[in-house]
Amino acid sequence: MSASSAAKPSVVTHALKDALIAGIVAFGLFVLLLGFLADDTLGKLRPLPRPVLLAAAVGIVFVGRFLVSLLYYNAAALRLLLGELFVSILALAKRFRFALLAAMVALAIAWVLYSPGDWPLATMIVVAILFAVWLGLTPALLALAVLFPIAFYSNPYYLGIAIIILTYVMLGWGLNIVVGLAGLLDLGYVAFYAVGAYSYAIIAQAYGWSFWVCLPLAGLFAAFFGVLLGFPVLRLRGDYLAIVTLAFGEIVRIVLLNWVSLTNGPNGIGSIPRASFFGVPFTADDDGFAARFGFEFDPTHRTVFLFYLILALALITNWVTIRLRKLPVGRAWEALREDEIAVRSLGINPTNTKLTAFAIGAMFGGFAGAFFATRQGFISPDSFTFPESALILAIVVLGGMGSQIGVAIAAIVMTASFELFREFEQFRLVIFGFAMVGIMIWRPRGLISSREPSVYLKERKTISAEHVAEGHG
């Protein structure tokens, strides 16, 4: 007791000293950019002092650093405390597992039977967690996805968000083939998304073909662009490749912006034909979906259809990826990611192998783009900027490169939180940027860091991420 009380002041002084240095640095960082505003409301720039903001920012850094350093020097005690808390919660859950199970079943049944559309989101999250505890993560998510439109039929806002989330899940899975499996860092993935969207819009408008004809064409076009870019550049190493793909993404965007005769430039393309239910349009007419199947007309039918459409597309992406991993080409991808020189010495052509990954990833990006175009009905180059690429990449990285379920969870978390904090605009992006840094520091392998092996002897064992080398390029 006496020893700890003797040691305490030095810990606090140390933390204070740390915090003081951090505060001085923060003052230097913020003194001009936060301390003054270059105000031009009167037509002429003049500096507008903001001392309160500056003081608050420096204060936050000071206090934050003080607490962090205080806790850091007492890390052992903190860990003990948290560990005990966790163990006791676990024990509690174990003791009442039957009660938990019963509650879960009751809730799930109630949710499915009554499906009151205005149930708060919290209930859904509770049900999701309970489902996950019982069924395991993957089937639970799948069940939730299938049931979602039934439960939220009367709430188009949630349905809309769910469609956006699924679009990002699909994009994440598509990019995962390139980044997670083949280990090629692609910073211009949004270019293929754009190519898919624009080729769908242009073909559908010019020829009036149905969605189901244009969708494969959009994918094909995107894959073609993937090969076009990939063929010359895939010989490059990791980060060079990243910058080249970034440049390619920008080139595509600039061309879309300036080729006015084809893309209508910055004004974008509007009134893109909507997807139909295998030829039956979602209109109030006599030959529309509602009349044909004997329902009352409701615009939500289209939204629900779009939901299941993107769910199906995403699941196809996932299924193809899982199957491909078992084929020679998929194994070659992963081998390439681990050690390119070894793969080359085994007689596999690295450029061709990378090219297939690039093309297939691009194709799924193209599908997602076509879906985006038909859902929005309007596209412009503004939707296909670099931050979009960074977001998709962040989803893949956060989810744990190569892990399908991790990517899905990351897409849900990211997109949903972006939607929740919509009012905070730039603020959420600052947090998002810091989150990318934080993930790299604390969980560089992403949320789901263990891997299911593609090839195994006798039994399937989970591989620790320590043994997988992602992204060597």
Next chain:
Amino acid sequence: MEYFLQQLINGLALGSIYGLVAIGYTMVYGIIGMINFAHGDIFMVGAFIALLAFLILVAIGVTAIPLALFLVLLIAMLLTSLYGWAVERIAYRPLRGSFRLAPLISAIGMSIVLQNYVQLAQGARVKTLPPLVTGVHTILDLGNRLVVQISNIQLLIIVTTFALMTGFSWLVASTSLGRDMRACEQDLKMAALLGVDTNKTISLTFLIGAALASVAGIMYLLYYGVIDFHIGFVAGVKAFTAAVLGGIGSLPGAMLGGLLIGLIETYWSAYFSVQYKDVAAFSILIVVLIFMPTGILGRPEVEKV
């Protein structure tokens, strides 16, 4: 002919700005082998700090332009280098020894942070500064209104860049810090074993890179008079292109690459189309990487098992 020469001067001025930013990329790549994706945004932060410093100086009554510019230069270099240091400390140092793409992804995160932080702090609208350095000199007069001119600001940019480059080359070649930097570039581990404080050297490299980028930011501000939070992205990619074109890791290469990119962009805008000038710069990046991955003055990289 006079049009060609005029564009040559414009291109050199623009290229000097790219060259100063490119130095930061090439130094960091040389020492720790990562692309400091946030460097373009450091350049943007430098421009904003310079703008604010200038406004405050005017507000407190420093109206003599040369004195004000000198003070702005000092303040901006000092505060921007603090940003360079902080970015390295927060986002890159903890990742040393992590897997290869981790620092790049972290750098992308930092770039997003800086852009949106400046947008939050100073607003999304462009800031327009009236021209401070005015006046032109006629170099060549062919009569008939055909003249080749160099403006004072272009002169200032080229001279400052030249002076900084000379000073910086001297620093790398003849000081103990420069020796440490070159040692770290050759072999980080070995340098550490031989008593070089590698963390300090790397920090100082980021500091110097950021200071040079801030000078580029001031030049950009004075030259174009318009800045916003987004200028760092495109300028950053172009400066990186310059570094690659000149041979990444090579300091004269970065300057040469910057000048070339500036010239190519200017001539492309002058003779072809302004809209596609960025496409020209980016295409050069792709072409150079494919056919000449070591750049003009770079050393070939040896692949080891």
